[in-house]
Amino acid sequence: DAGVTQSPTHLIKTRGQQVTLRCSPKSGHDTVSWYQQALGQGPQFIFQYYEEEERQRGNFPDRFSGHQFPNYSSELNVNALLLGDSALYLCASSLGLAGANYNEQFFGPGTRLTVL
């Protein structure tokens, strides 16, 4: 049973560029959440996708956008990259909206983004 997978594992971009990160949820899961984890910090919620719609969003600017496909996989897009966007981007999947009723979220290994 494949867990949550993310690609790429590492990425180096320069300021102003755009990046797309990809996530495939754990088999049987239909909900995907994205988190940003800066060094020495806990993960910060970006947004959550369920039934191909953004259901919840954290305090992130519109430069951060996403998409969920019919097969439940998801993409995170970041435009106009800033140095401060350098972080580990984590994808987590769950069955149903995560957090409700103690639904467990399973995290992928993350994509480490470096913005120069």
Next chain:
Amino acid sequence: RKEVEQDPGPFNVPEGATVAFNCTYSNSASQSFFWYRQDCRKEPKLLMSVYSSGNEDGRFTAQLNRASQYISLLIRDSKLSDSATYLCVVNNYGGSQGNLIFGKGTKLSVKP
């Protein structure tokens, strides 16, 4: 005030020690609570959900006090393999911050 606050750490303890982590949360409407473990440069993994009645899993005991908005994790008989960062997580489902709110984490280092 941060939504989820944890002991700053790091905690450096010998093998066999008992160590306790504390966490407070600011939103009284929070609905569910968790401890996650994160190894260096790895993804977070669920250690325990935390229920109002308190719960135990082997050497790990979690407690929740809703009135004080306080969560704790107790690790007994620490092992070298317990060395990791422990993240306190609160679900504010439907809240303005959405979804799971993570604390900064407390680093535990268990020494021989």
